[in-house]
Amino acid sequence: MxxxxxxxxxxxxxxxxxxxxxxxxxxxxxxxxxxxxxxxxxxxxxxxxxxxxxxxxxxxxxxxxxxxxxxxxxxxxxxxxxxxxxxxxxxxxxxxxxxxxxxxxxxxxxxxxxxxxxxxxxxxxxxxxxxxxxxxxxxxxxxxxxxxxxxxxxxxxxxxxxxxxxxxxxxxxxxxxxxxxxxxxxxxxxxxxxxxxxxxxxxxxxxxxxxxxGPQEESARGAYAPRVMRLAEGFMRENLGAPLMIEDIARAAGTSVRTLQAAFRACHGCGPMTVLRDMRLDRAWEELSNPAPETRVTEVATGLGFFHLGRFSEHYRKRFGCAPVATLRAALRS
Incomplete structure (x- = not known):
């Protein structure tokens, strides 16, 4: 051959x-x-x-x-x-x-x-x-x-x-x-x-x-995933407002982009950038639910890396069942 x-x-x-x-x-x-x-x-x-x-x-x-x-x-x-x-x-x-x-x-x-x-x-x-x-x-x-x-x-x-x-x-x-x-x-x-x-x-x-x-190396990579997840998710939570790329997260977790993606899919069923987006949405809900008098939806969204406000509102509504402004108004009335 x-x-x-x-x-x-x-x-x-x-x-x-x-x-x-x-x-x-x-x-x-x-x-x-x-x-x-x-x-x-x-x-x-x-x-x-x-x-x-x-x-x-x-x-x-x-x-x-x-x-x-x-x-x-x-x-x-x-x-x-x-x-x-x-x-x-x-x-x-x-x-x-x-x-x-x-x-x-x-x-x-x-x-x-x-x-x-x-x-x-x-x-x-x-x-x-x-x-x-x-x-x-x-x-x-x-x-x-x-x-x-x-x-x-x-x-x-x-x-x-x-x-x-x-x-x-x-x-x-x-x-x-x-x-x-x-x-x-x-x-x-x-x-x-x-x-x-x-x-x-x-x-x-x-x-x-x-x-x-071979299989031995594949197994070693699988056993490595839990530590990768802990490091990656901790880094993401500490940097929700930073303009993170997937390479930044992989570097902080001490692994490769490929292994990072595989670990997140195995644990969450989606990639790390989707998990990061949901973490940011959760933080936005927390800030809008506990506002100061000067809190505005635009400032909260852009502070968490959402610069397309229409897309931010769409993702927010899918996750929480209401528009971000509705969360803010309800909190200000209470």
Whole structure:
């Protein structure tokens, strides 16, 4: 299965042909050139085919996209990667991945992520061609915290092969294919200092996390929700008159917008901004029900962030069964 087509317009027949890093049949040179961008490792040819190593690489700021083949069946033993996570997806052939925790196979539409602290050893099949995403450890951790609500200090770990033929996996591969296709027409989609490049990198990190996080991480995020709710609702109550955005609430709760929205839907059946609106309506009712002689509906509404008075009145009537001015008049008469 070749989920990403091999580029027909580059001489090596590999994607990212416009960004070659090296091509060699010498084992020591291949080991040394790969070590420059990854880490020291042991490399051995274990099959009968001659080594024909080729490596194309597109660098960004926090990640790089790589296409690598050794031609021959090869054993690679890098040990712990330490500084980075490494997503691997065979475009051709397959690979066996071994760690102290166990082993798994990738290929035929499945890929996996190597954790920085895993003691890794791999065997790549003959003519295996791997599409790889090398990601700075801190950058992926930060994305997992910001976008998925991974608690600070919690470990981010991946646990084996995952199919990428459908759903979020297919979308993630589609984004990688887009970036690679842009290089074929001469673009530099991950150019350092480029706003588009930074956005593409962030989207790639989110796509990887969506396609690779397993049930354990999902469960951890669910257990995290009650604390998120307490922090978010407390912040909202203390800032009813402030011009809050959903990002402000997520930041105050120490989580991501996505996790915040999921927690509120699970608890209230609606998003956090709807809950904030109802909190503001409740505060408006309290102020109009206990007015000072100078209290006016307009000042109460605008002080709570309702600048469209017609919409404020509509929401107020739906919630309390009367217009805000009726609440104020009744309170002033009593």
């Amino acid at each position: 070749e989920t990403l087509p091999l580029s027909p317009d580059c001489p090596e027949g590999l994607p990212l042909g416009s960004h070659p890093l090296f091509a060699t049949g010498d084992l020591d040179e291949a080991r040394e050139r790969v070590a420059r961008v990854y880490c020291d490792h042991r490399l051995e040819v274990v099959g009968r085919d001659p080594l024909a190593a080729r490596h194309n690489r597109l660098d960004g700021q926090d990640l790089s996209i790589n296409v690598l083949t050794y031609g021959a069946k090869a054993q690679i033993a890098p040990g712990p990667l330490e500084r980075f996570y490494l997503f691997q997806f065979p475009l051709r052939g397959h690979a066996s991945i071994g760690t102290r925790a166990g082993g798994y196979e990738i290929g035929g539409g499945s890929g996996g992520v190597l954790n920085p602290d895993d003691d890794v050893s791999m065997i790549w099949s003959e003519h295996c061609v791997q599409l790889m995403l090398q990601i700075d450890r801190a950058a992926l951790m930060q994305a997992a915290h910001a976008e998925f609500g991974l608690p600070q200090g919690a470990a981010l770990r991946f646990d084996g092969a995952r199919g990428l033929a459908g759903g979020e996996g297919r979308s993630f591969l589609g984004l990688l294919e887009f970036v690679i296709s842009e290089t074929r027409r001469g673009a530099e989609p991950l150019a350092r200092g480029s706003a588009l490049g930074r956005q593409l990198e962030r989207t790639l990190l989110v796509g990887l996390l969506q396609s690779q996080l």
